[in-house]
Amino acid sequence: MTSFLDNGKRFEENSILFEAEGDLRTIFKLWRISQTFLSMTCAIATKTKMISDAAKAVNPDVIIATSRKTHPGFRKYELKAVRAGDGDHHRNSLSDSVLITQNHFNVVGTFGKLNSMRKIEIEPRTRDEVFEYAPIADVLLLDHYTPEELKEVAPELRKINPKLEIAVGGIEFKDIPAYAEAVDIVVTTAPYYAKPFDLTTKIDRV
DSSP: OEESSOTTOOOOTTOOOEEOOOOHHHHHHHHHHHHHHHHHHHHHHHHHHHHHHHHHTTOTTOEEEEOSOOOTTOHHHHHHHHHHTTOEESOSSTTSEEEEOHHHHHHHOOOOOOOOSSEEEEOOSSHHHHHHHTTTOSEEEOTTOOHHHHHHHHHHHHHHOTTOEEEEESOOGGGHHHHHTTOSEEEEOGGGGOOOOOOOOOOOOO
């Protein structure tokens, strides 16, 4: 097989992505799977790049991070496509970090002293919880703030904890630049649901 493009490289309509030779039985077994796979991963990389470009136009240091909501069996490849599109992954598995969500707060109530060798990420429910956990969190996920509210609260939080990273998720593409100005991380699942590319396979005898 000969590939004509490296990962992350742009290509235009009618570009040849790769060529492969083999016996016809094998080619006819694999061509449709290969085409569908590339259609999906190219779309993921492209959507990630669109989001990254929109965010980094206003904040070059912001990180575009996708969640763990990959399609079953495809996580390895979808995360690779995200990285090709200038993105990163939020968490690869539950063992990567400690994530305390609003659901955990609803069940447990409050959390005392948190000690972990892994990164601690917290999704507070209220403004009081935001400031309560800012000193001990590595990441605060502030999904229910407007861009204006984030711009106001972010400097206060960074004074409390200079190492704190502020993340936001669940936002629409058109709102990304406004949020990117105030946060360190934009968490999104949008690339996984990008419309697959319309690719074509041509088979000839040689």
